[in-house]
Amino acid sequence: MNCEVCQLKELELEQFEIREVLRCILHTILFHRALGLVRPKDVDLELFDITYAQCGEDELEKKVDDKIEQFMSWVEKHPNKKSQICLSFYEVKNKHASWFSNKIERLYWEQWYINLNVTQHPKAHSNKSHHSKVADPGEGVLEDRKARSAVLESSLREVLFQIIKFVDEKKDHVPPIPSLERVITFPFEITIPSSSDSAFGMDMIKRMLQTGHPTMLS
Amino acid sequence: MASLQNNAHPEPAKMEQIINEFFAKSLHIILESRSLYVSSRNSSCDPTVTSPSSSSSSSPSIRSRNKWFNLALRECPAALENTDLWRQSNLDPIVVDVILMKRQGPASLSPIKDFGRWNADEEEMGVEAKSEKIVERWVLQYESRKAKDSNSSSRRSSNNSCSLYKKLILLLRSLYASVRLLPAHKIFRDLNSSGQVLTFTLFHRVSSFAEPFNRKEDAEMLKFGFTPVDTSCGRLCLSVKYRPSVSDVSSESSTPISPRLITDYIGSPLTEPLRRYPSSGLPSHGSPSSLPFSRRHSWSFDRCRASPPSIVSSPSPTHSEPRTSVSNVGSRRFPPSSLPPHPPEMSIGQKNKTFDEYYPSPIMSPSPSPSPPIYSHGFLLSRALKRSESAPVNIPTANVANCPKNAHRHDLLPSPSRTDRGLNMIQYGATAEKLSSLGRDESKRSSGLTASHALPQISFSRCSSRSYQDDSEDHDFTCPFDVDDVDMIDPSSRPGALDHVHMGEMLETGGLYPIRLSQDAAVGALVHMLKKAPPLRQDSCTSEEFSEGATPQTYSINTREDTQIQESPILSSMTSSGFLTRRTTAEALEEFQGYKEMKNSLLMPGSKPCS
Numbered sequence: 001m002n003c004e005v006c007q008l009k010e011l012e013l014e015q016f017e018i019r020e021v022l023r024c025i026l027h028t029i030l031f032h033r034a035l036g037l038v039r040p041k042d043v044d045l046e047l048f049d050i051t052y053a054q055c056g057e058d059e060l061e062k063k064v065d066d067k068i069e070q071f072m073s074w075v076e077k078h079p080n081k082k083s084q085i086c087l088s089f090y091e092v093k094n095k096h097a098s099w100f101s102n103k104i105e106r107l108y109w110e111q112w113y114i115n116l117n118v119t120q121h122p123k124a125h126s127n128k129s130h131h132s133k134v135a136d137p138g139e140g141v142l143e144d145r146k147a148r149s150a151v152l153e154s155s156l157r158e159v160l161f162q163i164i165k166f167v168d169e170k171k172d173h174v175p176p177i178p179s180l181e182r183v184i185t186f187p188f189e190i191t192i193p194s195s196s197d198s199a200f201g202m203d204m205i206k207r208m209l210q211t212g213h214p215t216m217l218s
Numbered sequence: 219m220a221s222l223q224n225n226a227h228p229e230p231a232k233m234e235q236i237i238n239e240f241f242a243k244s245l246h247i248i249l250e251s252r253s254l255y256v257s258s259r260n261s262s263c264d265p266t267v268t269s270p271s272s273s274s275s276s277s278p279s280i281r282s283r284n285k286w287f288n289l290a291l292r293e294c295p296a297a298l299e300n301t302d303l304w305r306q307s308n309l310d311p312i313v314v315d316v317i318l319m320k321r322q323g324p325a326s327l328s329p330i331k332d333f334g335r336w337n338a339d340e341e342e343m344g345v346e347a348k349s350e351k352i353v354e355r356w357v358l359q360y361e362s363r364k365a366k367d368s369n370s371s372s373r374r375s376s377n378n379s380c381s382l383y384k385k386l387i388l389l390l391r392s393l394y395a396s397v398r399l400l401p402a403h404k405i406f407r408d409l410n411s412s413g414q415v416l417t418f419t420l421f422h423r424v425s426s427f428a429e430p431f432n433r434k435e436d437a438e439m440l441k442f443g444f445t446p447v448d449t450s451c452g453r454l455c456l457s458v459k460y461r462p463s464v465s466d467v468s469s470e471s472s473t474p475i476s477p478r479l480i481t482d483y484i485g486s487p488l489t490e491p492l493r494r495y496p497s498s499g500l501p502s503h504g505s506p507s508s509l510p511f512s513r514r515h516s517w518s519f520d521r522c523r524a525s526p527p528s529i530v531s532s533p534s535p536t537h538s539e540p541r542t543s544v545s546n547v548g549s550r551r552f553p554p555s556s557l558p559p560h561p562p563e564m565s566i567g568q569k570n571k572t573f574d575e576y577y578p579s580p581i582m583s584p585s586p587s588p589s590p591p592i593y594s595h596g597f598l599l600s601r602a603l604k605r606s607e608s609a610p611v612n613i614p615t616a617n618v619a620n621c622p623k624n625a626h627r628h629d630l631l632p633s634p635s636r637t638d639r640g641l642n643m644i645q646y647g648a649t650a651e652k653l654s655s656l657g658r659d660e661s662k663r664s665s666g667l668t669a670s671h672a673l674p675q676i677s678f679s680r681c682s683s684r685s686y687q688d689d690s691e692d693h694d695f696t697c698p699f700d701v702d703d704v705d706m707i708d709p710s711s712r713p714g715a716l717d718h719v720h721m722g723e724m725l726e727t728g729g730l731y732p733i734r735l736s737q738d739a740a741v742g743a744l745v746h747m748l749k750k751a752p753p754l755r756q757d758s759c760t761s762e763e764f765s766e767g768a769t770p771q772t773y774s775i776n777t778r779e780d781t782q783i784q785e786s787p788i789l790s791s792m793t794s795s796g797f798l799t800r801r802t803t804a805e806a807l808e809e810f811q812g813y814k815e816m817k818n819s820l821l822m823p824g825s826k827p828c829s
Contacts, residue, residue: 032391035384037288040394044407051398051407160399168392168445171385177288 003108004173006166008159010082010115013152015075018118020045021156022068022085026190027054028160029087029112030064032167033174036183048153052160057183067190074193075118085114086191091175106187109173112163232379233449237360239286240386240454241304244358244393245312245424246297247289251397252316252354252422253296254409287387289394300424310426311359316402318464320349320418352435353402353420354460357428362452385447386454392444393456401464431459438462 013021024045031040034055041056054061071085090106177185284290304312397403405420431439443457 028395031395032388035288035387035391037285037290039290042398049404051403053395053398157399160395164392164396164399167388171388171445171447174384174388176380177384177387 002173003111004166004170005111005113006162007113008115008162009155010117011152011155011159012117012119012148014148015072015079015118015120017047017149017152018072018075018116019068020047021116021152022071022114023064024050024052024156025114025159025163026064026068026085026087027061028052028163030060030184030188031055032163033089033110033186033188034060034183035174035177035185036181038183047149048156050153050157050160055183060184064190067192071192078193079120080118082115082117083193085116085193087112087114087188088191089186089188092187109175109186114159229379229450233382233451236379236383236386237309237449237454238305240390241309241312241358241360242297242301243287243289243291243390244356244456245301245304245314246291246294247390247394247397248314248316248356249297249300249422249424250291250294251403252314252406252420253294254406254420287383287390289387289390296422304424304426307426309360309362311357313423313425313428314354314356314358315352315423315425315428316354316356317421317423318351318353318402318405318418319421351461352431353405353464354400354458355428355431355439356456356458358454358456360449360452360454361446382447382449389444389447389454389456396442396458400458400460401462402460405464 008025011021024043027043031038031053034057038055040053042051043054044051067085071083075081075083088108089110090108093105093107175186300312304310402420405418409418409420430436438461439459440462441457441459443455446453446455
C-alpha cells in the first residue's frame with residue numbers, strides 16, 4: 001500500500017496561537033479520516049474568524065490536546081525554531097509470525113506534515129515578563145500584530161483548504177472502512193519533535209524500534 | 219451502511235439508492251449551514267438538540283436517513299423539504315444559490331424554491347431589488363455516461379457500491395468542512411449571533427437549473443470543483459462557485475447592539491442612527507427562512523396568536539410565513555391616512571386586559587423552535603430599542619396614521635386583537651418598568667388617568683416604529699414581535715403601582731418623551747389626540763366598568779355629547795398643568811366629580827329645549 005504524504009504550508013505563528021491553530025488543523029484532518037458515524041461539532045476559533053468541524057469524540061479531543069500540550073512544552077524549550085508535527089494514519093497488520101513473533105506491524109497509508117514556524121515577537125515577550133507594560137504597547141506594535149494575525153488567518157484558511165483538496169483528490173489509498181461501529185475508523189499517531197533534542201539519535205532509534213518504520217523522520 | 223451490506227438488492231438498485239442519498243445529504247450539508255431557518259448554532263445551545271439522534275421529534279425514517287454516509291446532521295427543515303421535492307424529479311441536478319440580500323429592498327420579495335419556477339420570479343426580483351447578490355452557487359449533478367461506453371468504463375473503474383460509498387463519505391466530509399470555510403459562512407455566523415442587528419440576510423434558492431451568471435459576475439466568482447466520483451454508469455459532480463470576498467457587505471452593516479443599552483435609549487441621540495435600520499422591515503423581505511432565529515420565534519407567535527386559520531403547515535416556514543403574514547395583514551394594515559387619532563381609552567383598556575389576561579401565559583409557548591429564551595431576550599430588547607429610538611422623529615404623523623386604525627378595527631372586531639395588546643405591552647417594556655405596572659392598578663380610578671398620560675409616549679414609540687416600516691412595506695409586522703417582548707417586563711414590577719411622583723419627574727425631564735420635540739409640540743400632539751378621545755365615563759368608578767369602557771362597543775356607543783363634554787376636563791387639566799401637577803387619585807376623582815356635575819348641569823338645560 002502506498003503511503004500518501006501531504007506537506008502542509010508552513011505557518012508562522014506566535015506561541016499563544018499554537019494551541020488553536022494546531023487544534024484546528026489536526027481536527028480537520030481527523031474529521032476527514034474518521035469515517036465512522038460522526039456527529040460533527042462546529043468549533044469557532046477564538047483568535048480567528050474560522051470555523052472547523054470536529055468529530056465530537058471526547059477521547060479524540062483529549063488525545064489531540066495532550067499532544068498539543070507536549071508540543072507547547074517543547075516549543076518553550078526550543079524557541080524560534082521551525083518545527084514539524086506529523087499526523088499519520090496506519091493499518092495494523094500482524095506480521096508473519098516468524099522472527100519477532102508478537103510484533104505488530106504498522107502500515108502507514110497517509111502522513112500529514114504540519115509545518116510551524118513559532119516566532120517570538122517583542123510584544124509577546126513583554127507580555128510575559130513585564131505585565132505592567134501590556135497596556136501600553138506602541139501603536140505600531142498593535143498594528144503589526146493585527147497584520148500578522150490577519151496573515152496567519154488567511155494562511156490557516158489556505159492550509160485547511162489544502163487539507164480538503166488533498167482529501168478530495170486522493171481517495172483511492174484510503175483503506176476500506178472496517179465494519180466496526182467506531183467513529184475513529186483508522187488508528188493514527190501524532191508525532192511531535194522529541195523533547196530530548198540533544199539525544200536526537202537516541203530518539204530515532206527509539207522510534208525505529210517502536211514503529212519499525214524510519215520513513216517518518218523528517 | 220446497513221443497506222449496503224445487505225446483498226439482497228442488486229448492485230444497480232444499491233447504486234441508485236446511494237446516489238439518491240448522496241444528493242439528499244449534500245443538500246442537507248449545504249443548507250444546514252446556510253439556511254437561517256434552523257441554525258445549528260442556535261440549536262446547539264439547547265441541550266436537547268445537540269445531536270440529531272437525541273431529538274425525539276425526528277421520525278425513525280429521518281433518523282435512519284441521517285446515518286447515511288456516517289454523517290449525522292442536525293435536522294434542517296429546509297433541506298428536508300427540498301430533498302423531498304427533488305426526489306420526485308428523477309436525478310435532476312440540484313442548484314443551490316445562496317443569496318445575500320440587503321434589507322432595504324422592497325417588501326415583496328420572497329424566496330422561490332419551487333422547482334422550475336424561480337426563473338420568472340427571479341426576473342421580478344431583479345427589477346425590484348438590486349441589493350441581492352448570489353454569494354455561492356452549489357451545483358450537484360449526476361452525469362450519466364452514454365450507453366455505449368458504460369460497459370467498459372464500469373469495468374475499468376471497478377466500482378462496487380462499497381468503494382463508491384467510501385468515496386462519497388470522503389467527499390461529503392470535504393463538503394462539510396468546506397462549507398464552513400467559505401466566506402458565506404461568516405455571514406451565516408454573523409446572522410446567527412444574537413448580539414448583532416444586521417442589515418443583510420441570507421437566503422437560498424434550490425432549483426433544478428442555474429441561471430447563468432453574467433460575465434462580470436462570473437469573473438468575480440471563484441470555482442471549486444470537487445473531484446467527481448465515478449459510479450458504474452455515470453459520475454457524481456459537485457462544485458461550488460463562490461464570491462471570494464463578501465466582507466464588503468457584512469462588515470459595513472453590522473452594528474453590535476447590547477441589550478443593556480435599553481437603560482439609556484430614551485432620547486439618546488447616540489442611538490438614533492439605528493432608527494433608519496431597514497432591518498425592522500425585514501420580515502417582509504420575503505425570506506423568513508433567513509431571519510435570525512430568535513425572530514422566527516416571534517413569527518410563530520404571530521401566526522398562532524393573530525391568525526390561527528392562516529397558518530400553513532408546510533414543513534418549510536420559509537414559504538408559509540410570508541403568506542401567512544400577508545393574509546393576516548388584511549386586518550392589520552394601517553394605511554398612513556389621516557384618520558382620527560387613537561382614543562386613549564382604548565389603549566388603557568387594552569393595557570388592563572393585557573396584564574390581566576395575557577401577561578402570564580403567551581410568552582414563549584407557541585414557538586416550535588428550540589430557541590433559547592435568552593436569545594429572544596437580547597434580540598427583543600434590541601427590537602424595543604429600535605422602536606423607541608425611532609420615536610423622536612415623526613411622532614404626530616405616525617400617531618395619526620396608525621393608531622386610529624386600531625380603533626377602527628375594534629369597532630369591527632369586538633375583541634381587541636392580541637397583537638395590539640402585545641404592542642402595548644412592549645411599549646411598556648420598552649419605556650420603563652414602572653409603566654408596566656400601570657394597567658395593574660385598576661381599582662384606582664387614577665390609574666386610568668395616569669395611563670392616559672403615559673399614552674402619548676406609548677403611542678409614539680409604537681407608531682414611529684411603524685412609520686419607517688411603512689416606507690418599505692405595508693404590513694404591520696411590528697405587533698408579533700411585541701408580543702414576545704412581554705418577556706422583557708420584569709414580573710416583579712407588575713404588581714407595583716405606578717410611582718406617580720416618579721412619573722412626574724420623568725415627564726418633566728422629558729424622560730417619557732424620548733422625543734426631541736418641544737414640550738409644546740408634545741402637548742399639542744396629546745391635545746390633538748385627546749380631542750378625539752372618547753369619554754372616560756367618570757360616572758363609573760369601578761374597575762370593571764372602567765375596563766368595560768375601554769371595549770370597542772362602549773366606545774362606539776358613546777354619544778357625541780358625552781365625548782365633547784368629558785374630554786374637556788382632561789384636556790384642560792393636562793394642558794394647564796403640564797400633565798401632571800395634580801396626580802393623586804383623590805384629586806383626580808374630585809376633579810372628575812366636579813366635571814360630572816358640570817356635565818349634568820349642562821345636559822339638563824340642553825335637553826329641555828329639545829324635548
